[in-house]
Amino acid sequence: MSDVLGTLFSLEREIVVVTGGYGLIGRRLVSGLHDLGARVAVIEPNTNLDKTAAAFGEIAKSERLCVLEANVVSRPTLERALVALKTRWGAPTGLVNNAGLDSPPDAPAAENGPFETYPEQSWDRVMEVNVKGVFLCCQVFGAAMAEAGRGTIVNIGSIYGAVSPDQSLYEYRRQGGETFFKPVAYAASKSAVYNLTRYLAAYWGPRNVRSNTVTLAGVFNDQDPRFLEAYARKIPLRRGKPHLSNMAEPYDYLGAVAFLLSPASGYMTGGDIRVDGGFMAI
Numbered sequence: 001m002s003d004v005l006g007t008l009f010s011l012e013r014e015i016v017v018v019t020g021g022y023g024l025i026g027r028r029l030v031s032g033l034h035d036l037g038a039r040v041a042v043i044e045p046n047t048n049l050d051k052t053a054a055a056f057g058e059i060a061k062s063e064r065l066c067v068l069e070a071n072v073v074s075r076p077t078l079e080r081a082l083v084a085l086k087t088r089w090g091a092p093t094g095l096v097n098n099a100g101l102d103s104p105p106d107a108p109a110a111e112n113g114p115f116e117t118y119p120e121q122s123w124d125r126v127m128e129v130n131v132k133g134v135f136l137c138c139q140v141f142g143a144a145m146a147e148a149g150r151g152t153i154v155n156i157g158s159i160y161g162a163v164s165p166d167q168s169l170y171e172y173r174r175q176g177g178e179t180f181f182k183p184v185a186y187a188a189s190k191s192a193v194y195n196l197t198r199y200l201a202a203y204w205g206p207r208n209v210r211s212n213t214v215t216l217a218g219v220f221n222d223q224d225p226r227f228l229e230a231y232a233r234k235i236p237l238r239r240g241k242p243h244l245s246n247m248a249e250p251y252d253y254l255g256a257v258a259f260l261l262s263p264a265s266g267y268m269t270g271g272d273i274r275v276d277g278g279f280m281a282i
Contacts, residue, residue, distance in 0.1 A: 007263065008262065008263050008264040009258075009259070009262050009263075009264050010036075010037060010262065010263070011033060011036045011037045011038040011258060011261060011262055012037035012038070013093070014033075014037075014038040014039070014093045014094050014261055014262075015038070015039045015041070015085070015089050015090060015091070015092050015093050015094065016033055016038045016039070016040050016041070016092065016093070016094035016095070016096060016261060017041045017043060017085070017092045017094065017095045017096070017137075017141050018030050018033070018040060018041070018042050018043065018096045018098055019042075019043045019072050019096070019097055019098050019099035019133070019137060020043075020044075020072075020098040020099030020100060021040075021042035021043070021044060021055070021067070021098070022042070022044055022051060022055045023098070023099075024219060024221060024250055025098060025156070025216070025219060025250050025253060026042075026098050026099075027055050027056065027250070028250035028251050028253070028254060029096060029098060029250075029253065029254060029257055030042055030055075030056060030065070031056055031057075031059060032251065032254035032258065033096075033254075033257070033258060033261070034056075034059050034062060034064055034065055035059075036258055038064070038094070038261070039064045039065075039089050040064065040065050040066075041066050041067075041068055041081075041085050041088075041089075041092070042065070042066070042067045042068065043068055043070050043072065043078070043081060043099070043137070044067055044068075044069065044070075045069065045070065045071040045072075045077075046069070047067045047068075047069045052067050066085075066088060066089075068081040068084055068085060069081070072099050072129060072133030072134075072136060072137055073128050073129060073132055073133050073136065074136075075136050075139070075140065078136055078137060078140040078141070079140055081140075082140055082141060082144055086144075091144045091145065091147070091148045092141050092144055092145060092151065093145065093148075093150060093151050093152070094151060094152050094153075094154070094261045095137060095138065095141045095142060095145070095151070095152075095153045095154070096154045096156070096257060096261075097133070097134045097137055097138070097153070097154070097155045097156060097193075098156045099129060099133055100129060100130045100133075100156065100186075100189075100190075101125060101126045101129045101130060101186070102126070102186045103122070103126075103182075103183045103185075103186065109178075109179070110122070111183055112178075112180050112181060112182075112183060113179050113180075113181065114179065114181060115181065115183075115184055118183055118184055118185070122183070122185060123184070123185045125185075126185035126186055126189055127185060127188070127189050127192075130185075130186070130189035130190065130192075130193070131189050131192045131193065131196070134155055134193055134196060135196065138153060138196070138200060138211075142200065142204065142209060142211075145204075145209045146204050146207040146209050149207060149208050150208050150209070151208070151209045151210070152209065152210040152211070152212070152260060152261055152265075153197070153200060153209065153210065153211040153212070154212055154213070154214060154257050154260045154261060155193050155196070155197045155211070155212070155213045155214075156193075156213070156214055156216060156253075157190055157193055157194060157197075157213040157214060157215040157216065157272065158186070158187075158190040158215065158216055159215060159216070159217050159218075159274075159276050159279050159280055160182070160186060160187045160190060161187060161189070161190025161191040161192075161193060161194060161215070162190075162191070162194070162215055162274075162280060163280060164187065165182035165187055166182075166234065167181055167182060168230070169182075169227060169230045169231055169234070170182060170227070171230070172224075172226040172227065172230065193213065194213055194272070197211050197212065197213045197270065197272075198211075198270045201269040201270030201271075202270065205269055205270075210260075210265070210266075210268065210269035211269055211270065212260050212265070212268055212269060212270070212271050212272065212273070213271075213272045213273070214253060214256045214257055214260065214272070214273050214274075214275060215272055215273065215274040215275065215276060215280075216248065216253055216275060216276070217235075217247070217248050217275065217276035217277055217279045218231060218247050218248065219247060219248050219249065219250055219252075220247040220248065220249060223247075228246070228247065231246070231247060232246040232247075234279055234282075235247075235277040235278060235279055236277070236278035236281060236282060237277040237278050246277070247277075248275070248276075248277065252275060253275055256273045256275050259273075260273065
């Protein structure tokens with residue numbers, strides 16, 4: 001039985017492309033997938049040895065990790081990255097679309113202002129990366145998997161792509177005199193990713209390419225304690241952590257992503273795994 005389980009959950013045969021690998025979640029996904037046996041190719045627009053070493057530590061020297069310079073919104077650069085990947089290891093068997101843009105709490109006031117005056121250029125920038133970027137990466141790397149007759153796509157979703165942002169979480173900022181709202185573009189972009197995922201599940205299913213999403217909740221990143229307190233009230237799950245850090249940790253998402261990339265999820269496509277501490281349960 002242990003041999004069967006080891007085969008089911010093994011990533012040792014996988015060649016996985018990860019976008020946004022230098023980010024908070026991306027670093028943990030890349031390192032974790034590598035540690036689970038996969039060969040991991042990171043897609044980043046600006047790469048150098050120092051940035052790679054800072055992001056991944058000792059595994060930056062591993063023969064099972066490479067960084068390919070490409071921009072998720074530029075198909076020619078993605079096509080060159082695919083050629084480089086095939087030359088190095090062969091066709092990809094997995095794609096994790098993790099790269100994404102959101103408006104951080106310290107973004108310009110206009111980006112976190114009312115919907116009525118949300119800047120058009122901000123909308124375009126977020127939609128380009130979060131929707132067009134996923135679309136292009138699926139076109140390039142997904143097509144290579146379809147041609148090979150095997151592969152799996154994991155698109156990183158968000159609770160705010162499945163439900164509307166809870167603006168009450170930011171009431172403390174409005175009480176402080178700011179005009180602050182969680183902006184619209186991120187939520188709209190992540191919502192689009194779900195139906196793109198389902199479309200590809202139906203489209204490439206006959207060619208043995210699976211497509212699923214993982215829905216993420218917020219990740220702890222030294223946020224304002226007032227936000228953390230409000231957010232913790234939305235999370236049913238308690239794990240013995242301090243009340244004010246009851247958000248997800250970057251490694252909380254690794255298991256779901258690894259499962260979807262492994263043979264253990266071989267009959268799953270067009271689906272979604274929520275890793276949100278129960279945020280969407282209440």
